[in-house]
Ligand code: A3P
């Protein structure tokens with residue numbers, strides 16, 4: 001433990017002043033095709049300007065086993081909705097209401113895949129656009145110090161999607177999927193956005209029909225358990241349209257990093273006496289039915305890590321899980337309070353630890369603050385999960 005306690009988060013950074021940055025060409029698109037990403041480590045092929053050793057941040061989990069960092073209770077400061085055509089609205093019109101299913105509901109998740117499914121176009125890269133729209137629509141609220149006409153400085157160190165932070169949290173344990181993040185500093189705030197890796201692009205291109213269908217199942221489960229209005233019931237005969245989304249915008253602080261991020265919320269408790277957001281929110285998930293001790297162990301090690309990270313960040317208190325068989329039938333439903341997950345995994349040998357996730361994220365954000373120094377919207381730094389330097 002001492003070894004971990006004494007770990008200085010700065011000791012893995014080298015040469016923080018080095019100029020690993022250059023302006024992106026006015027017309028220059030990203031050059032990330034050449035990125036290295038796990039597991040297929042490709043040749044790095046880029047033109048960063050560096051002198052001295054590369055700044056580096058280890059992803060080894062042993063380095064992050066210190067005390068849990070300060071993580072302030074996330075506060076919802078707004079929300080927005082994306083409609084069936086992916087249009088932005090600065091309100092909660094797409095909010096849905098959780099309707100508790102039976103314990104053994106036998107929901108057929110395959111129903112409607114062929115004829116009642118409108119799939120969002122995954123080729124449209126929205127980057128941070130919707131969050132930036134929300135910031136512009138709410139700038140009078142965010143710019144307390146007047147002068148809302150010209151762009152004001154935000155009281156945040158980072159603006160990003162919750163999903164990007166989830167990937168950071170799970171990085172010390174993720175051995176398969178890599179990531180690529182781009183960051184730019186604007187008026188002191190760091191904006192972090194994801195860039196698709198070459199491996200992810202290939203994976204998407206080569207998806208099997210079975211995999212495509214299984215991606216629908218999660219949304220179909222949402223349709224079985226969510227109503228559009230407080231007093232209505234779910235409509236399993238309707239169309240599943242994955243353009244639609246309700247997103248919460250939350251404010252919190254991780255150690256000395258002031259964060260503003262947004263994440264999609266599946267639904268809320270419909271009881272009018274339920275606590276205020278985000279405490280009334282419910283995350284819905286599906287997972288393969290657990291029949292053997294090995295399957296239970298894998299569920300604890302891999303699924304619960306992702307579920308915990310995703311919901312812990314915005315302060316969503318519970319996950320409702322539908323366990324499905326190979327035919328896509330939900331055979332039972334269970335609720336997982338986020339605060340109980342760390343106890344659930346206690347008996348797993350060598351399992352993931354929340355503190356490692358949060359400390360890695362915290363150190364990564366400190367690292368980014370040191371790397372993305374130049375305050376210029378055309379200066380973009382990119383990092384992959386080997387946390388090596390790369391600029392364009
Ligand atoms: P499951 O969570 O039941 O797998 P989310 O749970 O984050 O709200 O996502 C809703 C559903 O979107 C998922 O349901 C899954 O069906 C689909 N989905 C989200 N991210 C995905 C990914 N990276 N790959 C495949 N499917 C994904």
Ligand code: MG
Nearest residue numbers: 266283284285
């Ligand atoms: Mg969900």
